[in-house]
């Protein structure tokens with residue numbers, strides 16, 4: 406390599422590392438793209454025989470579009486609050502005075518205030534109604550789009566830091582912990598160690614209460630997520646906590662494999678448990694919507710036809726997503 410080329414190369418590498426260093430403090434990805442895709446994909450296998458054929462045929466779509474709601478966060482105003490709820494902003498546990506139903510919650514807190522705190526459990530129920538309607542209308546394309554979307558929101562409700570205002574450790578000097586828990590650990594351990602063979606979906610008699618129970622579990626676990634990492638960081642020096650690793654041909658600074666392993670160990674399987682619970686919940690919501698719609702015969706649906714406006718929307722989300730990629734994101 407000539408001197409000129411080599412100096413251009415090293416400047417480029419230097420610049421890239423600087424950009425990525427700057428971005429490690431901020432960007433986090435809801436359950437990570439990897440985990441969202443896995444959850445929607447594995448949920449298919451919990452469905453009853455009447456549903457599994459249709460869902461299996463479209464499992465690639467359900468996995469690919471599991472992350473559409475995260476892409477929308479950067480393109481659609483008002484999307485963000487659908488992914489989280491700051492439970493600590495409502496006071497202290499057990500949070501049993503928060504209305505489970507949206508209308509009652511709006512009456513009590515006002516819509517603006519709820520949008521500031523996040524609305525994920527109520528939004529999951531809104532999506533359940535949409536999915537039920539899609540099944541009633543025998544609208545194959547809408548069933549798929551809504552199934553992919555609701556899978557995302559349900560999964561977000563299972564993430565402890567989506568139920569806590571200190572969602573990226575910003576109040577406790579733990580910047581980056583959001584992605585550490587929900588991206589780094591699943592990406593590292595799910596392919597080799599997590600077990601996603603999970604019984605069957607069940608009909609949810611009270612879906613609103615079901616999703617609230619998951620949110621309360623998330624809120625209760627947030628403290629452990631933060632405190633265990635804080636304690637670990639006090640006994641493991643910084644140079645062992647971070648490492649430069651190549652990812653998709655790019656060198657990035659991230660939590661080291663060693664530190665990821667240690668954090669996973671002290672969490673005692675929490676990430677795997679929440680992923681498994683997410684898979685079970687997603688399948689159960691899909692199943693519940695289908696039952697409530699009168700169990701339509703999915704093998705006799707018209708073929709799936711996505712409209713031009715669907716394609717335009719996906720193109721535009723992808724464009725915006727790529728354009729925003731280098732800026733860093735703050736996912737909550």
Ligand SMILES: [Zn+2]
Nearest residue numbers: 435475488561
């Ligand atoms: Zn999300």
